[in-house]
Amino acid sequence: MRISELSRRSGVPVATIKYYLRENLLPKGEAVSATQAEYTEEHLKRLRLVRALAEVAEVPLSRIRAVLEAVDKPDIDLHTLLGVAQYAFTPPTEAPADDPDWERAQRRTAELLAELEWRVGPGSPARGQLTRAVAAMERLGRPPSAQMLRGYAAAAHQAAEWDMDCIDPGASREENVQQAVTMSALMEQALSALRRLAQEDESARRFGCGADGAGAHGEG
Amino acid sequence: MRISELSRRSGVPVATIKYYLRENLLPKGEAVSATQAEYTEEHLKRLRLVRALAEVAEVPLSRIRAVLEAVDKPDIDLHTLLGVAQYAFTPPTEAPADDPDWERAQRRTAELLAELEWRVGPGSPARGQLTRAVAAMERLGRPPSAQMLRGYAAAAHQAAEWDMDCIDPGASREENVQQAVTMSALMEQALSALRRLAQEDESARRFGCGADGAGAHGEG
DNA sequence: TAACTTGGAGAGTAGTACTATCCAATTGAA
DNA sequence: TTCAATTGGATAGTACTACTCTCCAAGTTA
Structure with missing residues (x-):
């Protein structure tokens, strides 16, 4: 696949993909000629991952790069793999x-x-x-x-156990990286959102005037 | 207190305090003369709150401003107060x-x-x-x-209940605002950190090689 | 009275994340 | 074969955020 197709399939502008290539957020495609390179499905997956982390989880590109670099080292066991991803994230x-x-x-x-x-x-x-x-x-x-x-801490540990249930020790390394990174960053967003919703619910239950819960404060 | 004392007591540079005043993140001090203004303990508290949100919780100043403005409207009940703070945060x-x-x-x-x-x-x-x-x-x-x-969701609701336990319906409005905002933003950071630590622990238990947990991956 | 401080205003800076332009080489349709 | 279009690569420019610096006249302190 050429860069324009990568752009079309991911929804990311070509200029941005070029920027990511420069910034080592995306590995270079295989050079076919001086002005042509071939990109694979793996490039597309990685690009989507970068965008999800940047846009949804609001992780700065510098930290995304650190995570991807840390994780691209071969020959490390699963626990260490998850560990370096975690360490690079924080x-x-x-x-x-x-x-x-x-x-x-x-x-x-x-x-x-x-x-x-x-x-x-x-x-x-x-x-x-x-x-x-x-x-x-x-x-x-x-x-x-x-x-x-x-x-x-108890709630966090419970969440971590569910997270680890999603890791399959038998799966491929690339699979586990994707899973772990997605887990760390996107489920954190989900947890944050759920906590806010739960606060709204609990506040309504305790201090709310009407008890219907439908649009208590102005429909944002 | 003059601006320099506000700076000394908060650890925030005078230039930054002036910037926050321009950006309406901090209410202006009471003008004593054309070139002198008086700041109170309330200003100090607010300044510390802004810094905690910006530095620790990494909330953008624009959103901190939105929260403070939303919360500065008088005559709203506790549930609505918590609600607008929450809405402005997200x-x-x-x-x-x-x-x-x-x-x-x-x-x-x-x-x-x-x-x-x-x-x-x-x-x-x-x-x-x-x-x-x-x-x-x-x-x-x-x-x-x-x-x-x-x-x-269950874990998030549990956390939200503990959060609401910290709100005293009889306390002053300014107290509750501080408490709610601190809660939302700083306990979220704490929860995120605890989840990461719990993931590390759970990963060590399930996939770890040695079972001691002391410095499995290279002492950050 | 002379050095210092203050509040206010404006411009300047560093970092992040793109976005746009230019170029020569290459490709694909006429 | 020719010629517009595309590609990769490089460089420069932009918008935004969060300060930081400089200047100034008015006011305070030694």
Whole structure:
């Protein structure tokens, strides 16, 4: 397939595909001649994946590139594959110096993970992300209760188990990468949306005036 | 307090505070003279909130402005207050024309919400967000199973209940706004981080080689 | 009174994600 | 065979976001 067909089938403008090629978000097609290259179904799949992550999950292209590069290394086992994808997805957090809120948050998250006995690497960037969120809440004078964190952790673990149910250890590497990345990014969007909808529902139940739930606040 | 003290106490550069004032992210201080204005503790709180949302939750300033403006309207009840904050937070999604994946996703999300009997407005932007995520997964050939969506929905509702437990109907309006906004944005970050950590744990349990969990993939 | 600070305005900057233009080589229809 | 159209590759330009810097006159402090 030529670049124009890739464009037509994916709905992505040719100029954008060229940009993705330059930025190493898409591997180059096989050069047939000096001014012709052949693209495959794999290119189309990868392109669709990049667009889904960029448009729907709002992942910056730099991080998409990091994930794809991390994942393109051959000869790693499934757990490591999922791990590097995860690690590349999560932006690294640098700890501020001499911040009591940060110190407290870090202590709390470490205690939580120890209590839950989760098998997470000591340098997992999601630790930093969690610490940052908790520290920000401390700074605003609204620290989350230990109970709340434990509850959220239980819900998150439940979600993670369903996620892992979708991974087939026997499937191909490319399959598992697609699955894992889709999982991480798109189900996160879905979870975020569901939580917002659930908040609206719960708010209606507790504080709502009418109890019908149909268009309480103006039909956006 | 003068602008320089606001800067010192918040850690935000004076130039940035001036920018936020121009962009209506922070109300103007009370003008004492032509070249002097007085800022209060409320300004400091608001500034810290803006920074937490921008830096930690990565909410674009335009959406922070929308939330703060929506929430600054007086004389609305608690449920509506939480609702407008939520609505302003969620970017509106426009449906693509003639997309079978989108149609299917929309049908599935509508069915899910109906089955769960959640009281959500028909124009709630989180519906669009959910439809978009599901449609993207359909397009990639990896639609989430109905079971998985139901499971995620249950987890999301559980989280929403804990969220609402933190809202005190008797507290001041400004309190509730802060609480609701902090909740929505920062606990979402925390949930995302916890899900990633839980995925790492679950991946280690199922596919891991060593079973110690200490630094399986290279100490980020 | 002289150095410093302040609020306000405007321009400048860095980064992200495209988008448009140009070019020579190549291809496909007349 | 010829000639418009397409292709890949390179470069430049654009729109947007989030600051950051500079300037200035008015006001405050030593």
